[in-house]
Amino acid sequence: MKFKTDARLNLIGAIATFLCLVIIFQLFHIQNSNEYIALSEWADEQFTYEKKIVYPERGNIYDRWGHLLAGNEEVYEVGVLLQYVMNPKSIAETLSAIPEVDYEAALETASLDYGEGKNIYGIIADFLPGGVVDALSKIKDEYETLNPGGEDPDQPSLRGMVWYPHLKRAYPENTLASNILGFYKFRDRKNGEGFYGVEEYYNDILSGPPVTVEIPLDPYMIEETPTLPSGDSLVLTIDxxxxxxxxxxxxxxxxxxxxxxxxxxxxxxxxxxxxxxxxxxxxxxNQYWVYEEELEDITPxxxxxxxxxxxxxxxxxxxxxxxxxxxxxxxxxxxxxxxxxxxxxxxxxxxxxxxxxxxxxxxxxxxxxxxxxxxxxxxxxxxxxxxxxxxxxxxxxxxxxxxxxxxxxxxxxxxxxxxxxxxxxxxxxxxxxxxxxxxxxxxxxxxxxxxxxxxxxxxxIIENGEIYExxxxxxxxxxxxxxxxxxxxxxxxxxxxxxxxxxxxxxxxxxxxxxxxxxxxxxxxxxxxxxxxxxxxxxxxxxxxxxxxxxxxxxxxxxxxxxxxxxxxxxxxxxxxxxxxxxxxxxxxxxxxxxxxxxxxxx
Amino acid sequence: MAKKLVQAYQQTPRRKQIQKLGLYVLPVITIGTVFALYLVFSAQAAAAGLEIRSYIDKKEELQRIVANENTQLAWLVSHTNMSKRAEELGFEQISEENTAYMVLPSYPGRDIEITSPVPGAENNADVMLNSAYQESLWDFFQNLLFSDTNEGEQP
Structure with a gap:
């Protein structure tokens, strides 16, 4: 009887040990298989990092007493996530109420075919103030209430229309000291740079160009999140x-x-x-793009x-x-x-x-x-x-x-x-x-x-909050x-x-x-x-x-x-x-x- | 008598079986405990990472809001607006004839006043992460057992 019990226990133990060893072996086997390596690399590439274009905040410009002469204000880019667009006409009609937006161009963008590796997102308008976006948000909600999910094609729907905030250069004093300040071509978001005056001379100090960064999505890699410092600010001698x-x-x-x-x-x-x-x-x-018209011929x-x-x-x-x-x-x-x-x-x-x-x-x-x-x-x-x-x-x-x-x-x-x-x-x-x-x-x-x-x-120059005279x-x-x-x-x-x-x-x-x-x-x-x-x-x-x-x-x-x-x-x-x-x-x-x-x- | 009792205890088949069973289960429990601990630490680290991510996003949003508020404030107190307001309130530009001067020995003179946050003021604040969230269980035990307590001390 005793022998039988011991034998059973030993057998169970041996089987359990064997199964554990098999599992461990299989774990090692899977983790070293070509399929796993390929899958892992693909997953790393797809999901470990998110590529993002970052626009560092351009430094402020103050007069000698701290009055802001050039700063940044929040504006919005409005676009469409094509995958979710239900009614392109509705989006174009709504956005064409904004003076800068052309109906045909908006309709064309909103009607683009969605496809992986092709069109995913389209920009319709940019540099819109917060008030305009608030109004758009309200209209979108109203349409969503009337036409949930945008499923009725005869009813308006703004599904797919999205907006993202970003900063743009602003000059609160308008023309004051404009000859000294120069301007930053903020409408060219990818290649924007300073022209004339302080904006040109100190362009690199005020801000570097926009950079593409890889932001880790893995929460364990949070420390790898790149820190992109804002530009330095300038205090002018101007009163x-x-x-x-x-x-x-x-x-x-x-x-x-x-x-x-x-x-x-x-x-x-x-x-x-x-x-x-x-x-x-x-x-x-704030309307720098008209300077060539304002400054006729060779007026400096x-x-x-x-x-x-x-x-x-x-x-x-x-x-x-x-x-x-x-x-x-x-x-x-x-x-x-x-x-x-x-x-x-x-x-x-x-x-x-x-x-x-x-x-x-x-x-x-x-x-x-x-x-x-x-x-x-x-x-x-x-x-x-x-x-x-x-x-x-x-x-x-x-x-x-x-x-x-x-x-x-x-x-x-x-x-x-x-x-x-x-x-x-x-x-x-x-x-x-x-x-x-x-x-x-x-x-x-x-x-x-x-x-x-x-x-x-x-x-x-104000760098990282410290003033250097x-x-x-x-x-x-x-x-x-x-x-x-x-x-x-x-x-x-x-x-x-x-x-x-x-x-x-x-x-x-x-x-x-x-x-x-x-x-x-x-x-x-x-x-x-x-x-x-x-x-x-x-x-x-x-x-x-x-x-x-x-x-x-x-x-x-x-x-x-x-x-x-x-x-x-x-x-x-x-x-x-x-x-x-x-x-x-x-x-x-x-x-x-x-x-x-x-x-x-x-x- | 005592010797007989010990012998009887050792020879009890039920106890022998439990001992054997215990021997088989012990590594499983140990490994399970290790996995459980590892899972808890990993989950905490992941949760912390996600929380930090949300804070980073929130920080970026706040930076935008602060920059925007600063500029909106600057619009309100621009020279044109302030001159207009001063005029409406009945203030006049002082002339040299109406100016009285006095010496204030302790007055250091006017200095720059930037009351609102300047872009980049937060650059010094890097991500602060507790080291416990960055080490594996192996690291933890290794540090616990073999860490040099004198490390970093000056002779």
Whole structure:
């Protein structure tokens, strides 16, 4: 009996063990079979990862105080999942109520044949605001109630119509600072990139291009989910309020003088920060696609950095700076200014074509005498003159951090297009072409103790929530501090008693210079057209702003001279600018900061 | 007497059968327990993975909403709108003549104020997953038995 029981148990045990071994063997066998491997690979390919195009969020752009100038807003793409479409006509009719949607195109998309490896999904409309999608959702629900499942072909049904949210670039200030910001071509979702301005220059920092990623569907592989960082954000040096004020003043000036266009730059000469930069025309960045229509012919997107012109007498600031710094002239130098100056067979005339007798350098600048500056430049010699001009960055890019900066090369001795007379004409800003940003940057050296700071519009970059401030850079030191001081005083006195007096601002000592240049038309100067400019900075003892104004081709019957057209624009801007920058009048500043120890910031 | 009792106990056929049966069942129970534990851990890991996936989706949705709200707010407080509102409320642009200045020694000056979240602020927050969800049972026992307690310590 005992033997039988043991035998039975042993038999059961042996069978159970055998069955277990068979199962284990079969498990190994299956897992190493070719069928399993092929199936596993297929399953991995099909179900382990989901391929997805990801559009990283583009970084924001703020003004210097944190006002959002460029951000992102949620919009929707509306399409059809063809597998579920029951009534294409119904979908097309409903969506054609949206202005951007064409009925025929929508019907064609919704009627596509569904098939594996062929059509699965079709896009009918994109960039629709949330409100439109809410309305569509409501209609879809109503139709679904009336026609459950869309099974009645005679009843409307929006089955198969779906929508997906995504972000698009938005510019809440519309046209404000559009010349600086540039735009992002958000309508091209696959190849969108920044054009012009900050959007172009910092395109790679603001956001990388859309990328195709593989997202693991296996929950155990969650850590393999790729992290796609959003783009970095930028804080500009631009002050929104100053920018708006400057744009308004510029628009008024262009309109009042019936000018062709104009531009204004407001910068801090001590660090190169651009506080405002306005140009005409400007576009609404939310409708960037019309810019080619808005900017006719060859009108640049941002005149301040992209359009070169002969600046006229504002260039005399550089010539005089070079002459003083090289020791060619000083405060005691005197010149006998006749009505013209002959050089290499060509004649240079003063603006009124009259002689001015004995003049010192103050008189030359105060009366903006071409003859005087030509004499000084020719006395200096071409080598010295042009080496200073190159040190001032003439003919070279400032490398401002905006897309689209242009230059006109500076002709120097040895170049095919340079002639000796160029030296005499370049001295007063003729025959030399510059952009407003080049001029503002060069002249800022005079306001900043001889140091020329690199102009820039980005104050800080925000990366992963951390703010990294940019460091001001010195471009060059074209003249000594002593020269800069001398010229500051010279241009202050020159403005106070000269033809630029309409640029004076009550309560503030300002240094400045006007400029009026004839406009070359088809190789010859057209005396009936002028480019009027004004550059000024202040307060002279502690310069905190430099304003450069260029009004292009004003109606000569309304205004022809820089002293009459551009100088008042400068004054109007500075009158409001000093309030916005919290710069008290000189007398108030003297009182506020006098501490009884003799430390007087004014003197 | 005691020896006889032990002998009787050992010789009881029923007990011998139960012992044998137990020997056969023990590995089955052990393997079953291991599988059960493995299944529980796997299920928890899967549930956690799915939960994280839903959080990632939710995070993306929230990022979109935040970006959208920021921009909508910016539309509302744009220069044009704020100027209009200020005008409607009777404010005027201050002129230099009407401005009074005073020195505030402790005032550091105006600084940038970005009150809303900036894109990328969340980039530092990587997926945080408990290591228990990432190790197999084998890893668990291996770590338990052979882990070097001094690992990472400075001499």
């Amino acid at each position: 929104r309020e100053i920018q708006a004020m400057v744009e308004e003043k510029l628009d008024d000036a262009v309109e009042n003088f019936k000018a062709e266009s104009g531009t204004v730059i407001v910068m801090n000469p001590t660090n190169g920060e651009i506080l405002a930069m306005a140009s005409q025309p400007r576009i609404n960045l 997107f941002n005149m301040a950095i992209s359009e070169t012109y002969e600046p006229g007498s504002v260039f005399k600031v550089l010539t005089m700076a070079a002459a003083i710094d090289s020791g060619e002239v000083d405060e005691e130098s005197e010149f006998d200014i006749g009505p013209y100056f002959e050089y290499y067979g060509s004649y240079i005339y003063n603006w009124n074509r009259k002689g001015w007798g004995k003049q010192d350098i103050l008189g030359c600048m105060q009366n903006s005498l071409n003859v005087c500056l030509s004499m000084i430049a020719t006395d200096m010699g071409a080598e010295s003159f042009y080496s200073y001009m190159q040190a001032f960055g003439i003919g070279r890019r400032t490398n401002i951090d905006l897309g689209g900066e242009e230059i006109w090369p500076l002709s120097i001795p040895g170049d095919n297009d340079w002639y000796p007379i160029n030296l005499a004409t370049n001295a007063f800003g003729q025959g030399v072409a510059v952009t407003p940003i080049q001029m503002a940057t060069a002249i800022s050296a005079i306001a900043n103790n001889g140091k020329m700071m690199k102009p820039h519009v980005v104050k800080a 940019t460091t001001p850079q010195v471009l060059s030191v074209p003249v000594s501090e002593k020269t800069a001081d001398t010229l500051n005083l010279l241009l202050t006195e020159s403005l106070e008693g000269g033809e630029g007096s309409l640029g004076l601002v009550d309560g503030y000592r300002i240094a400045g210079k006007t400029g009026t240049a004839e406009v070359p038309v088809e190789g010859e100067y057209d005396a009936s057209l002028s480019n009027t400019s004004f550059v000024g900075w202040g307060p002279v003892d502690d310069p905190q702003f430099l304003v450069y104004v260029w009004i292009e081709k004003p109606d000569p019957e309304i205004g022809y001279w820089g002293s009459y057209v551009a100088a008042p624009v400068f004054r109007d801007i500075v009158e409001e600018l000093v309030v916005m920058l919290d710069i008290p009048p000189d007398s108030v500043r003297q009182t506020l900061f006098a501490d009884g120890s003799g430390n007087d910031p004014i003197n």
